[in-house]
Amino acid sequence: xxxxxxxxxFLLSLSLLIIxxxxxxxxxxxxxxxxxxxxxxxxxxxxSLFKKKIGDTVYGIGWLPLGGYVKISGMIDESMxxxxxxxxxxxxEFRSKPAWQRLIIMLGGVTVNFILAxxxxxxxxxxxxxxxxxxxxxxxxxxxxNPLLINLGFKTGDNVIAIDDKKIVNESDIKSxxxxxxxxxxxxxxxxxxxxxxxxxxxQFSDGKNHSLFELRIPFMxxxxxxxxxxxxxDLKQKDIITAINGNEIxxxxxxxxxxxxxxxxxxxxxxxxxxxTLSRQLQVNSNGKLEIFPANSPRRFSELGYFDVIKKEYSxxxxxxxxxxxxxxxxxxxFGQLKLIFSxxxxxxxxxxxxxxxFDIFPDTWSWQAFWSIxxxxxxxxxxxxxxxxxxxxxxxxxxxxxxxxxxxxxxxxFMEYAQMVGFFILIALVLFANGNDIFKAIFN
Numbered sequence: 434x435x436x437x438x439x440x441x442x443f444l445l446s447l448s449l450l451i452i453x454x455x456x457x458x459x460x461x462x463x464x465x466x467x468x469x470x471x472x473x474x475x476x477x478x479x480x481s482l483f484k485k486k487i488g489d490t491v492y493g494i495g496w497l498p499l500g501g502y503v504k505i506s507g508m509i510d511e512s513m514x515x516x517x518x519x520x521x522x523x524x525x526e527f528r529s530k531p532a533w534q535r536l537i538i539m540l541g542g543v544t545v546n547f548i549l550a551x552x553x554x555x556x557x558x559x560x561x562x563x564x565x566x567x568x569x570x571x572x573x574x575x576x577x578x579n580p581l582l583i584n585l586g587f588k589t590g591d592n593v594i595a596i597d598d599k600k601i602v603n604e605s606d607i608k609s610x611x612x613x614x615x616x617x618x619x620x621x622x623x624x625x626x627x628x629x630x631x632x633x634x635x636x637q638f639s640d641g642k643n644h645s646l647f648e649l650r651i652p653f654m655x656x657x658x659x660x661x662x663x664x665x666x667x668d669l670k671q672k673d674i675i676t677a678i679n680g681n682e683i684x685x686x687x688x689x690x691x692x693x694x695x696x697x698x699x700x701x702x703x704x705x706x707x708x709x710x711t712l713s714r715q716l717q718v719n720s721n722g723k724l725e726i727f728p729a730n731s732p733r734r735f736s737e738l739g740y741f742d743v744i745k746k747e748y749s750x751x752x753x754x755x756x757x758x759x760x761x762x763x764x765x766x767x768x769f770g771q772l773k774l775i776f777s778x779x780x781x782x783x784x785x786x787x788x789x790x791x792x793f794d795i796f797p798d799t800w801s802w803q804a805f806w807s808i809x810x811x812x813x814x815x816x817x818x819x820x821x822x823x824x825x826x827x828x829x830x831x832x833x834x835x836x837x838x839x840x841x842x843x844x845x846x847x848x849f850m851e852y853a854q855m856v857g858f859f860i861l862i863a864l865v866l867f868a869n870g871n872d873i874f875k876a877i878f879n
Contacts, residue, residue, distance in 0.1 A: 435798035442796040444498065446809045448474060450546070450816055451501035457545030458503050458538055465534045468525040471504035499789075499865075505538070509850045532839045539831045546817030547761065553810040555757030561803055562747040563756075566604035566649070566732065568593070570742035574621075575647035576687040581637055582646070586628050589687060591619040593647055603744070607647050609767070612782075613774050635774060636781015650685040651740060652676065656729030663717035664724060670707065671729060674738075677704035686728055694722040764814045772818070788869030825850075825857025 451474055462469050469490045477484070477495035484493030495501075507526020522529045527538070574590040577583060593601050595618040596610040612635070618627045631637065638644065655673040658665050677683055678692055678701050696718045705712045716724055736743040748756055774782040787794075792812065797804050821829040830853070838844045845853075 438800050439793060439796045439798050442800070442805050442808075443793045446796075446805065446812060447498065447792075449809065450549075450813055451475070453545050453549055453813075454542040454816060454820075455501050455503045457541035457543070458505070459541075461534075461538045461541045462503070462505055462527070465530055465538065466525060467527050467530060467534075467538065468506040469503055470506055471502070473503075474501045476500060476502070509847065509854050532835055532844075536832065536835045536839070539828050539835065542828055543817040543820045546813045546820070547765070550764070550810040550813040550817070551757050551761045553757075553806050553813070554760040555753045557803070557806055557810075558748045558756040558760075559750050559753035562745060564732075564746075565744050566736075567742040567744050568601045568604055568606070571604070571649070572741075573650055573685070576650045576685070577647060578687070579638075579641065579643045579645045581634075581641050581643070585630065587617075587619065587647075588621075589650075591621050591647070594618045594620050594625060604649065604741075611646060612767070612771055613780075632779055633781035636784045639781065639785035649741070650687060651730065651735050652684065652738070653686045653689055654729045654731060654734070656727040659725040659727070662725030663719070664726060667714055667716060669705070669714065669726070672707075672731060672734065673712075674706040675703050676706050676711075678702070680704075689724075690722070693718050693724065697722045760810075761814070764811060765818065768814060768818045772822075786868050788865065790869070790873075824860055825853040826861055827857065830857050 455472060455474075459469055459472055471491045471493070473481075473493050473495050475482075475495035476497040476499055477493055478497055480496065481493045482496050484491055486492075505527045507522060507528040527535060530538075571592065574592045577587045577589045577591065593607055595601060596607065596614045597616060599606070599610050601607055601610075614630055614634075616627050616629045618625060620626075653675040655669050655671060655675070657671070658667070658669060675683070675689075678689075678696075680702070681692075683689060683692060698720050699718050701716050701718055703714045703716045705714050719725060732741075732743050735741065771782070774780045775786060776783075795808055820827050821832075823829045823833040825831075825834075834845050834850070834853070
């Protein structure tokens with residue numbers, strides 16, 4: 434069932450983004466009386482799952498969910514329709530239109546991507562507001578379990594004060610500022626210390642099996658008891674919090690492992706907090722030092738118990754437009770920064786590039802409209818930025834040649850455009866194979 438929920442969100446988001454991106458090309462093409470021969474969701478290699486011709490355009494759904502496309506008459510694109518291009522230009526064709534109209538048509542897709550992301554952020558700000566955790570309210574630092582961070586000198590209990598020169602105000606600031614960071618300033622036992630990160634930190638991070646950074650220290654809240662566990666029939670409920678073992682208080686989940694490792698195969702007395710009631714339960718520790726209980730997470734409940742302060746910000750409808758703009762521009766800037774790191778081999782960031790599985794994995798296994806729209810906005814920005822890259826076969830490649838034509842007054846020849854399109858197509862295939870190859874490599878070896 435969890436897989437069905439994840440794949441449903443993945444396909445719904447992907448389909449929405451593809452259709453709207455292609456509409457961004459389709460609408461100005463129609464407005465400038467340019468014939469659109471095909472409008473497809475997914476690729477129709479050899480055959481289509483559905484197709485219907487309305488006017489001059491065939492609308493369809495392909496079977497290969499790797500993207501979508503509109504085929505515009507008189508345009509050298511991935512279809513490589515050289516026969517049509519060999520004929521005299523017709524007034525309804527893309528190549529017959531003024532350069533400024535062709536530029537608008539080509540920029541239509543990424544424009545829609547950015548507009549979509551903006552309005553998602555606007556309505557999410559108005560509908561959900563913002564919720565974060567005050568970094569200053571975190572009393573006992575963060576949980577550090579990634580061997581890479583431990584080897585660099587970090588340890589559980591460290592408070593993160595700043596990343597490079599950016600002060601950490603909210604807990605979410607850590608992950609948003611960590612990509613490309615050169616140093617981290619921590620506070621340990623009241624003393625501040627700056628730890629430098631290696632240039633290839635992102636490469637080492639991607640190679641590792643543990644991808645955690647500085648995680649919140651939270652209590653052991655019961656989520657689900659494994660069916661095969663000896664504790665399956667114990668009276669435990671979701672959101673119960675285990676606060677002590679054999680009378681010894683244990684405040685944080687990260688402290689349980691070392692305690693239970695000394696109690697393998699034993700029966701323990703666990704103190705359990707249920708609501709405002711304190712209970713006692715007998716639990717079995719297995720031979721591996723585990724209770725076989727999956728933990729749960731509830732920031733608001735932990736905030737009520739004094740572990741940290743949850744900050745909730747609500748925005749009026751008018752305020753939401755400014756918040757949406759800030760989030761859009763921040764994400765665009767961040768993603769361009771990530772691309773810069775990826776194309777800098779010394780950082781090793783290219784090792785973290787993922788394909789469709791990586792995108793699939795970021796969707797939660799429970800349905801959440803808030804998470805769905807947040808991920809869709811991010812993917813819309815990602816699609817827009819990637820399409821702006823000056824690679825022939827991408828929108829950015831077409832825009833590059835159009836700008837050259839508008840500045841120089843000379844239009845690149847059709848043969849040159851055909852060869853450029855072929856080169857761009859092979860570059861894209863190589864990038865797709867590399868990204869999805871990374872997914873396969875990680876699935877096998879991590």
